[in-house]
């Protein structure tokens with residue numbers, strides 16, 4: 001019995017295996033992490049920030065500490081004017097133009113720096129974080145990436161400086177996840193000089209104080225929507241709904257926007273007719289990885305606040321932080337934060353390097369950025385899902401550490417928890433992103449961009465063979481962990497290969513299988529990123545010095561293995577039967593087996609003791 005037939009993948013297309021090199025580092029294509037080994041020297045980590053990046057980070061932290069965090073109460077009281085004022089201040093300091101080319105009034109910094117600003121500016125309140133993300137990401141970026149020179153010169157400097165705030169109008173009452181199904185229309189005038197826009201958009205962030213909308217509308221019966229740049233002018237057929245009353249992000253302005261015979265000059269069309277869906281999706285790709293970054297510093301802060309409270313608060317004459325139950329929470333919160341950071345900055349640098357390669361090959365900067373991010377769309381979806389769920393869990397455990405006080409609006413945990421909730425919904429829901437991550441990987445294999453066939457066939461052959469009974473040599477740092485990651489990749493290949501074989505093009509109909517496969521993919525990327533970062537740090541700074549990072553990487557992997565077992569089993573028992581099922585379950589067992597089980601309690605205690613002593617998240 002062959003679980004994974006060769007024909008299914010051979011028929012997909014010619015298998016061109018392409019890798020590119022930057023300097024002496026092999027730069028993997030998006031999704032290739034699954035079938036290629038990455039060396040720790042080849043991953044970028046937060047420990048690798050340049051002096052300039054550290055200075056930028058410190059400036060952003062200082063801004064957040066000064067302008068945002070002290071005003072938590074006002075943000076919770078729906079002070080939209082405060083959010084707007086903060087946006088203008090962020091613009092004056094250049095933070096809104098970090099990724100905007102210098103020619104259009106920005107700082108023209110690289111992708112890692114852009115991520116870094118999103119990361120550290122976002123932790124004060126979800127309200128400002130959302131305003132910042134909507135403006136810099138989906139509000140400004142479509143123009144820098146797709147605008148004509150005239151459009152860029154006219155609009156981008158105003159957006160980069162914060163003089164104008166931008167918003168993005170894609171969602172409609174009947175068109176959410178199915179974004180191309182919008183009913184807003186764009187009708188060309190008889191003289192061919194302008195379009196009239198009619199329709200209703202909803203859930204539009206920054207609508208209450210923006211000066212510019214990126215709007216998607218359909219021309220005639222076009223298959224795909226078209227993008228437009230529309231200035232906010234109440235005398236030009238634009239009206240706003242009332243502010244939405246939301247669970248969280250209270251001071252983020254969210255309104256419906258109505259267009260009634262709104263006149264837009266033809267020169268304000270973004271890119272070409274019918275290109276809107278592509279613009280929307282590419283903007284979301286970039287938005288997704290930035291949203292992941294935007295959840296990181298919240299996790300750091302929530303973890304630090306949890307540790308500080310646990311150190312101060314005594315019950316049974318003992319600080320909470322001395323209780324094993326609380327240590328476990330602190331350790332898990334820190335570990336997930338660490339893994340998220342590791343994966344985000346690893347992907348960010350890969351994107352930055354890919355952009356540099358494309359620029360060197362003659363692409364314009366905006367083409368290079370588009371293609372560079374598109375290449376890593378799988379990783380962008382993985383990160384969006386993983387980090388948005390981590391901040392939710394982190395703030396939930398934060399509330400638990402605070403006990404009753406965690407439930408009170410007087411403490412920061414309550415707002416952090418409510419604000420975190422939206423991150424699983426916007427920029428593509430986590431369900432959509434889970435399915436996209438696996439779907440895009442299968443498509444890449446079909447196009448021959450990632451060779452899944454060779455490795456999947458090798459796994460099938462290995463399953464048929466007799467396992468080695470030799471005692472492995474794990475004397476090298478992290479060798480057992482790296483072997484485990486290689487085995488988890490085999491689990492994914494075994495399952496995905498069998499699913500593709502069984503369902504073919506109808507795989508996308510089997511959403512529960514895609515979701516489970518996606519959870520495995522996510523854990524592999526996050527666990528590998530954590531292990532590689534810890535290995536790099538241990539080699540650079542010494543194992544004794546890095547025992548916290550090493551323990552977090554090991555703990556993350558241990559948890560990841562359990563998630564892989566659960567999801568792998570779920571998939572196997574759902575679509576395989578008889579011998580095939582038995583064989584795959586045996587494979588799952590073999591590929592998730594530790595030779596030396598880590599002492600999980602000891603790992604958690606090591607991590608928690610470090611945080612307790614430092615009184616904060618300190619990695």
Ligand SMILES: Cc1cc2nc3c(=O)[nH]c(=O)nc-3n(C[C@H](O)[C@H](O)[C@H](O)COP(=O)(O)OP(=O)(O)OC[C@H]3O[C@@H](n4cnc5c(N)ncnc54)[C@H](O)[C@@H]3O)c2cc1C
Nearest residue numbers: 168169170171176177203204205425426427428429431432
């Ligand atoms: C506070 C806030 C701010 C926002 N800001 C903006 C903004 O600035 N601009 C903008 O354009 N939009 C914005 N949105 C809209 C947001 O992007 C959408 O809410 C999101 O894309 C989901 O669409 P929906 O709400 O219509 O949910 P639906 O698409 O109706 O989805 C409902 C549920 O069904 C699931 N689902 C949907 N389709 C499928 C499928 N094919 N298979 C399986 N499950 C599916 C979803 O995952 C979700 O769980 C914002 C939303 C909120 C709440």
